[in-house]
Amino acid sequence: MTFRLGLTGSIGMGKSTTAAMFAAAGLPIWDADSAVHQLYARDGLAVSPISEICPEATMDGNVSRETLKRAIAADPGLLAKLEAITHPLVAADRAAFLAQTTADIAVLDTPLLFETSSQPEFHATLLVTAPADLQRQRVLQRPGMTEQHFQTLLSRQMPDAQKRSLATHIVETLDLSATEAYVKSLIAHIRARHA
Known part of the structure; x- marks a missing residue:
């Protein structure tokens, strides 16, 4: 059985680097996030249902994330409708990934792991974190x-404290x-306890 490690952290905490x-x-x-990008890409599974709730966000078979962001800012109720479309599709993509893996440990990079109460789907969770001032500095360096x-x-x-x-x-x-030393140590710990 593959050990499922849920990896999460807020924006700018170093989650991608840790993954x-x-x-x-x-x-x-x-x-x-990659799963969502595929769902929003040309002819992705989320394109048609999103076009029904926010037609202006779809063009040429793609979902425009920028247009979608503006639409959600104008109508916050749209976010719940969007999540009702994307969350089941993302869960299906994750299940397909797990069904294909033969590794002893799989890491599932899930930004909203705690927000969606997904902890029971994992054997353990890893929170990637950093002090608030460092987080702010990292995020504000991003283009745009x-x-x-x-x-x-x-x-x-x-x-972060709740996470x-x-x-x-x-x-x-x-x-x-x-x-990096922590990551290697954690892998060894999981293998030793769940071999």
């Missing part, structure tokens, strides 16, 4: 990011080498 460290250690990674958009993203996510109380494991991403 890459697991991949470099040879573990298969499933990425919820504004303070307002950063605050909007934060408002949709559970506070810490729910996580099985926690890694602070202050230093790359320390984070």
Whole structure:
């Protein structure tokens, strides 16, 4: 049986970098954001249902994430409708990934793991975190990011302190080498306990 490790963290905490460290250690990674990108891409499974609730967000068989963001800002009720479409499709993609993997450990990069109460779907969870000032600095360095958009993203996510109380494991991403050492140690720990 494959051990399912749920990887999560708020924007700017170092989750993608940490996921890459697991991949470099040879573990298969499933990425919820990549799954959503595929669903929104040309003729993706979410395109047609999204065109029914927000026609202006679809063009040439794709979903425009920017147009969708503006539509949600104008009508916050649209987010729940969008989630009702995308969450089941993302869950099906994750299930297909797990059905195909033969690895002893699989890492499932799930940004809203705690927000969607998905903990029971994993054998353990790893919260990737960093101090708030470092998080803000990292996020505002991203192209096109504004303070307002950063605050909007934060408002949709559970506070870090609450996530810490729910996580099985926690890694602070202050230093790359320390984070990499933690990842290797965690893999060894999981293998030793669940071999």
